[in-house]
Amino acid sequence: MVNSSPSADSDVAEDKALQYKITHVFCPLQLPDGDDHSLSNDHALSEVAYASACAYAEHVSGSQKSQWQHIVKMLHNFNDTINFEALDESLVISQLLSMGEGGK
Numbered sequence: 120m121v122n123s124s125p126s127a128d129s130d131v132a133e134d135k136a137l138q139y140k141i142t143h144v145f146c147p148l149q150l151p152d153g154d155d156h157s158l159s160n161d162h163a164l165s166e167v168a169y170a171s172a173c174a175y176a177e178h179v180s181g182s183q184k185s186q187w188q189h190i191v192k193m194l195h196n197f198n199d200t201i202n203f204e205a206l207d208e209s210l211v212i213s214q215l216l217s218m219g220e221g222g223k
Contacts, residue, residue, distance in 0.1 A: 136159065139160040140163055144164070144167070162198075162201050165198045168194055169195055169198045172187075172191045176188065176191050196214045
């Protein structure tokens, strides 16, 4: 077991975005004690998902790479739209128009 210093523990406790990411990515679903939803939390989680997809894409080859790029693009578009409290109509229209048949 690794002992961590009190200052390291307080650093993690202060990083609410990190706590949100850990809770929503690694922990089993539970009924919430309260709503932890916020635009900044959702954006932080979206950024992690997008960054992870981009990192994974570097390890995919061949025909799977082109398929994976559709997922990366979708997460990029989602990350762009989550920057705002309400959907930006022109951004959503632009994203929809950029899509091809089958997500291409």
